Amino acid sequence: MTSISSASPAFTGRDPDNRLFGPLPDVQGEAGYDGDHPARVGFFTDTSVCIGCKACEVACKEWNTLPMDDAHGVRDVIGLSGMSYDNTGQLGANSWRHVAFIEQTRTVDLPMPTFGRPGDDRQDSGRSVPDGPNDDSLATAQQSSVLNAEALSEFDPQTGQSGTDKQIRWLMSSDVCKHCTHAGCLDVCPTGALFRTEFGTVVVQDDICNGCGYCVPSCPYGVIEQRKGDGRVFKCTMCYDRLTDGLQPACATACPTQSIQFGNLDELQARADARLATLKEQGVETARLYGRDEDDGVGGNGAFFLLLDEPEVYGLPPDPIVTTRDLPAMWKSAGAAAVMILGVALSAVLGSRRLR
Amino acid sequence: MTEGITTPGAGWRRADGPPAQKRQKRRRRGGGRPGGEVAMVEEAEFTSYYGRPIIKPPVWKTPDVPLYLFLGGAAGSSSIMAALADLTDRPALTRNARYVSGGAAIASVVFLVHDLGRPERFLHMLRVIKPTSPLSIGSYILAPFSAAAGATAAVELLGWFPRLKRFGGVVAALFGGPLATYTGVLFANTAVPSWHAAHKELPFVFGASGMAAGGGLTMALSPIDEAGPSRKMAVAGAAIELAAMHRVETEFGIVSEPYHEGRAGRLLRAAKSCTAAGAALTVVAGRRRAGAVVAGALLAAGSLLTRFGVFEAGMASARDPKYTVVPQRERLAARENGHAPTITR
């Protein structure tokens, strides 16, 4: 068997284009696995059906025996974040799934005073999406250029209506390590503790990691973190132990709404594209896929998302790039600067006459 | 993908208390965007998840890491000075430069190891060699450098093996330049906005700052008539450091901001004063004992403060989601408007 490299394919000679970013059709192959490696797996997290139950967080904590901490990563305390129903706060060494919870309002222009008894509209908005609006109301909604509260509440899967000119919705999204195609954490790890598995995921070997901490600021998503009191770093392994035994990851297994879908990455991508099309058809215009685009700054994510608002609303960077994309320029600059030192020192010595 | 029904995001705003509800607004500092006719424009408006940082700030400790950078820079440049002084027969300068580089090298290793979460696993750094990891390459620079520079300084102290000493000094000098500059890559090759943006400049800042420190220290320790090269290197280093730092502080729009503000701003202003004063004093009074000592101390202090300032600026830019979101939004907008994208392939 060939040796598995923990460096980017660009420096192993296996990638003729020397790519430190951009799409990689065969991530495992580029990392040195034989042709018969398993397919690349991943997560498609469809936040439009997430109910914020946090079963994934709990399942992950249980399976991986993660210690307790509060929203700021302080170990062994129970703390309320005080900002929303989200008391996990962030992904970190002790929280490998994090359900973001955003409460939003918007003011809506009601086009006409409501006819009929008060409360009628509420029953209306209770209709579930799959029974769905009929074609008439769809057409009406698309025609109306104002923010029509009634129509929108039917179309946005996470909208509730407060009955006034204000609307409220809850966005919930289960965040996780993205298992990037070009993973910053993996590229910069000096010990080789981080490696690419045969499933195309990115995993830390905790018997190798020496806690240098370089991966922590190098992740463009702020996922990987050093565990206080331990010194090493931890993050989602995509349940490497379960995968090797043919099981699904714990979080996906626990998710009651199939918001977290686990599978082969190409199948998930197709499923996500179809889901996006359905939502767009239903008029959910703010739906978008995040991390699906293989031309993005990290070559696409192994764990990608369907979001209902801008990525930064969920605490995700809008246009992440893998930091090593610019590494050749940096090395060049460092080389030039080293030569500069030599040049300055040389001319300083040659330009100084001894006065003795 | 900002289309809503009528407004971007379809008018949704976070629904909780006033501080979070009001969308953070900032007026961009005018000017200073490379290649942009868009300098004076927009109020950068951005959203975040309850004001939480997007990337994780580095877990590197201060003062360990800034000290490591400072010592590495001083050690690197003085090892070169030692080798050149040795070849041009300046015995006192050679000796002092070797002491500086050896001592700083050993101390920097101590600080680096101390900063690890698992110091006993330091040697895991040498398990693999990875060009994509500046810390891996840096370990392969630091290990031979500190061995050579430390050994050279030790035999210098003991007065043994004069021939071997010269060889050790040359080996150290070969790794000295890279040791002083790779740390710029170490910082820049992260997702920390204010470091990554300045990725071409930081190696020059750190390299030049290393020259100022190394030149200053060796000049302060050595007899006036031998220390001419040190004075020249110190002044040149200080000038280049000031120029490169000026670029870092002005060229990068919003991510240059952390270099002016708060603790980092204060540190860097102090650094600039020390460096400039040290260089000026070297020129006017470097040929007098007291002048050389004071100037050398000022240059070293300036170099040290620069590392602390750059470190703090990066930490500040990592802690505030603004510095992650706004530049990325600008990049997206530029791409959508068909401007030449920042990402070049």
Ligand code: SF4
């Ligand atoms: S999301 Fe971060 S931690 Fe996860 S693979 Fe990508 S760079 Fe590494």
Ligand code: SF4
């Ligand atoms: S902290 Fe551990 S996993 Fe992260 S870069 Fe350092 S050695 Fe690698």
Ligand code: SF4
């Ligand atoms: S895949 Fe496993 S390790 Fe990763 S978040 Fe889910 S349960 Fe946790």
